Amino acid sequence: MDRRQLLAGIGASGVAALLSACGVSEEPVAQESDGAPPKRGGTLRAGSPPPPTAVDPVTMYDGTAIAIVQLVAEYLIWLDRDFKLVPRLAESWQSAEGGKRWTFKLRGGVTFSDGTPVDAETVKASFDRLLDPGSKSAALSAFATVLAAGGVRVPGPGVVEFALERPFSDFPYLVSAGNYNAVILKRDYAGDFTKGGVGTGPFVLKSYNASTGATLVRNDRYWDPGRPYLDGVEFKFYADDQADLLALQGGDIDVQILSRPGLAQPLASTGALDVDTVKGTSVTVLTLRTDQPPFDRKEVRQAVAFALGRPAILQSIGNGVGDLGNDHLLAPLFPAAPTDLPQRALDKAKVAELLKTAGVTDLRFTLTFEPPDKDYAVTVQNQLKQAGITVELDQRSSKDFYGGDQAKDTPWLFTQANLVGWAGRAVPSQLVIPMVKSGGTWNGSKYANPALDAAADAYDSASTDAERKTAAATIAKILHEDVPVIVAYWSGAVRAYRGKKFRGVQAHPAQYVDFGSVSRA
Numbered sequence: 001m002d003r004r005q006l007l008a009g010i011g012a013s014g015v016a017a018l019l020s021a022c023g024v025s026e027e028p029v030a031q032e033s034d035g036a037p038p039k040r041g042g043t044l045r046a047g048s049p050p051p052p053t054a055v056d057p058v059t060m061y062d063g064t065a066i067a068i069v070q071l072v073a074e075y076l077i078w079l080d081r082d083f084k085l086v087p088r089l090a091e092s093w094q095s096a097e098g099g100k101r102w103t104f105k106l107r108g109g110v111t112f113s114d115g116t117p118v119d120a121e122t123v124k125a126s127f128d129r130l131l132d133p134g135s136k137s138a139a140l141s142a143f144a145t146v147l148a149a150g151g152v153r154v155p156g157p158g159v160v161e162f163a164l165e166r167p168f169s170d171f172p173y174l175v176s177a178g179n180y181n182a183v184i185l186k187r188d189y190a191g192d193f194t195k196g197g198v199g200t201g202p203f204v205l206k207s208y209n210a211s212t213g214a215t216l217v218r219n220d221r222y223w224d225p226g227r228p229y230l231d232g233v234e235f236k237f238y239a240d241d242q243a244d245l246l247a248l249q250g251g252d253i254d255v256q257i258l259s260r261p262g263l264a265q266p267l268a269s270t271g272a273l274d275v276d277t278v279k280g281t282s283v284t285v286l287t288l289r290t291d292q293p294p295f296d297r298k299e300v301r302q303a304v305a306f307a308l309g310r311p312a313i314l315q316s317i318g319n320g321v322g323d324l325g326n327d328h329l330l331a332p333l334f335p336a337a338p339t340d341l342p343q344r345a346l347d348k349a350k351v352a353e354l355l356k357t358a359g360v361t362d363l364r365f366t367l368t369f370e371p372p373d374k375d376y377a378v379t380v381q382n383q384l385k386q387a388g389i390t391v392e393l394d395q396r397s398s399k400d401f402y403g404g405d406q407a408k409d410t411p412w413l414f415t416q417a418n419l420v421g422w423a424g425r426a427v428p429s430q431l432v433i434p435m436v437k438s439g440g441t442w443n444g445s446k447y448a449n450p451a452l453d454a455a456a457d458a459y460d461s462a463s464t465d466a467e468r469k470t471a472a473a474t475i476a477k478i479l480h481e482d483v484p485v486i487v488a489y490w491s492g493a494v495r496a497y498r499g500k501k502f503r504g505v506q507a508h509p510a511q512y513v514d515f516g517s518v519s520r521a
Contacts (some may be wrong), residue, residue: 083509127147143179146168169459203219230520277494280491299354336465364392371398
């Protein structure tokens with residue numbers, strides 16, 4: 001698994017307080033706009049690219065495979081579009097021992113689509129499978145330093161316990177859809193998902209063809225009475241984004257799984273299609289090497305940050321979908337994100353002042369990037385030129401950019417400055433720890449600050465929502481001041497669909513799908 005594929009302790013004061021702190025929400029009751037109940041029946045036709053690898057919940061990493069699996073199998077907890085936790089196979093959870101031990105109470109009466117009951121041993125087997133290095137699970141990186149093999153046990157009927165390696169206040173997010181491989185599968189699952197498609201979700205996988213698509217039908221054994229409202233979902237695979245969108249415009253499909261803002265947004269204004277938008281945590285970061293000139297001086301890094309016109313970048317590169325960045329890793333979508341830190345903006349006078357303080361009269365540097373980020377790199381080059389900073393562009397193939405020795409010379413971690421795209425994360429720690437904590441696995445800036453490290457540890461071990469927000473504010477303030485990475489904007493997400501035919505279709509920050517509440521218009 002390459003880097004692009006990746007995606008605390010609450011006291012014993014009661015489950016209600018814990019759920020509040022973790023941002024838990026209840027499932028909404030679906031209704032038409034006029035208050036009438038949803039209309040049942042119909043098949044939703046969804047377009048997406050063909051999965052590049054096997055549709056296996058344990059190892060999957062692409063959007064199409066994840067979407068198919070999420071309609072068939074379920075998590076202990078769903079992660080909604082606002083990044084709130086929604087109980088699914090787990091009814092409740094609480095922590096002890098300062099956040100190192102978490103206990104989940106399972107929903108009773110749930111069965112797989114073949115009638116097999118879901119019990120605590122089944123849940124334990126699912127996580128044991130993910131934690132086994134031999135499984136090549138894409139979830140291993142998310143659990144790293146938090147939950148290790150052997151850390152899951154069953155203390156009693158309907159209860160699963162996780163013993164963590166360290167306190168982690170956001171642990172419920174790691175067993176939610178935020179860790180997309182963490183679906184609950186049968187104990188005897190052997191990697192043959194597309195041959196049976198057995199799960200606890202609202203639909204059953206009836207057929208799958210790696211070249212053409214998949215057919216899903218309603219799961220009559222689904223635990224949530226009355227849902228899903230649809231009779232089924234039909235996936236149709238298209239070679240590229242434009243073919244997918246043309247199929248939507250032509251009426252061959254009803255919804256896109258992976259919509260691109262630049263293609264879908266223009267159609268919304270014409271009324272031809274409905275396009276839902278949502279905030280996100282995906283980000284392309286401008287990384288600066290803090291351990292060598294010229295970026296070993298904080299003032300130089302700040303100068304580059306003040307030379308960027310962020311609204312223009314959001315509009316031209318982000319297609320206007322998302323949020324302005326403020327040079328820290330607490331996306332506005334994260335519940336603990338600070339709101340009182342002054343927004344950094346273009347200020348050429350400040351750029352000149354900072355460079356003078358640093359003793360730099362002619363700032364020049366090389367910006368390395370891969371082809372998908374070419375437009376962003378050119379925009380950075382042009383904006384910095386207006387502030388008197390010269391940027392030479394160094395485009396590498398994606399294979400070269402992420403190739404080489406990851407500990408010595410890979411371009412994305414060892415060049416003077418680079419643009420790196422990070423997929424959305426469910427919790428801030430999944431960005432902070434690898435990217436900017438001292439010795440972080442993917443710390444391309446080589447930044448090291450004991451105060452930042454301490455704040456990151458405090459965030460993970462926080463016992464209340466207030467403590468978490470305090471630690472998050474400290475992290476944001478330090479990064480905003482030191483600028484090891486520049487975050488100009490956070491990418492949002494969109495989903496295009498035919499609103500005249502179906503209701504309840506929503507965009508999701510991670511492009512996830514939840515069609516259990518979708519109904520005919």
